[in-house]
Amino acid sequence: MVEGAVVAAYISLALNIAVLLPVCGSLLVKARWCDDAYGPPTPARGILLSIYLTILMASALLLVLSWPDAIIALLAIQILYKLIAPLTVGSLRNPVVASNLAIAAVHTVTVFLLLRTTG
Numbered sequence: 271m272v273e274g275a276v277v278a279a280y281i282s283l284a285l286n287i288a289v290l291l292p293v294c295g296s297l298l299v300k301a302r303w304c305d306d307a308y309g310p311p312t313p314a315r316g317i318l319l320s321i322y323l324t325i326l327m328a329s330a331l332l333l334v335l336s337w338p339d340a341i342i343a344l345l346a347i348q349i350l351y352k353l354i355a356p357l358t359v360g361s362l363r364n365p366v367v368a369s370n371l372a373i374a375a376v377h378t379v380t381v382f383l384l385l386r387t388t389g
Contacts (some may be wrong), residue, residue, distance in 0.1 A: 272387040278380040279332075279341050285376060286329035286348075289369070294322050307366050338388045345377040345384075352377075 296304050297319045300311055308315050325348065332341050352374035355367050362368060 275383040275387040278383045282345055282377050282380040283329045283333045283341065285373060286325055289373065290322050290326040294319060294326055338384050342381055342384050345381050349374045349377050349381065
């Protein structure tokens with residue numbers, strides 16, 4: 271990977287970890303703010319937690335292993351689900367949707383840089 275792409279990949283993966291550690295921890299302990307952001311505890315919220323934990327673990331692993339193709343795949347899936355979320359939630363005002371769109375913007379730059387450097 272070229273230096274700019276390496277830095278961007280590091281930023282995106284570190285951002286995933288920085289956001290998902292407190293979110294997953296809060297969902298696990300059923301923090302009160304999670305009810306406002308994600309609704310009450312339900313099987314669907316548990317499934318969302320499993321997805322978030324998977325992204326968290328994959329991000330940590332890829333931070334160490336630095337596999338460009340796997341990083342592109344992880345971030346591309348995140349970009350897609352984050353861009354679809356306003357349509358499925360029906361709002362841009364939801365704090366989870368808004369933060370996801372900002373994160374998708376960062377990940378889009380990373381994917382673009384990785385694709386330019388990996389062919």
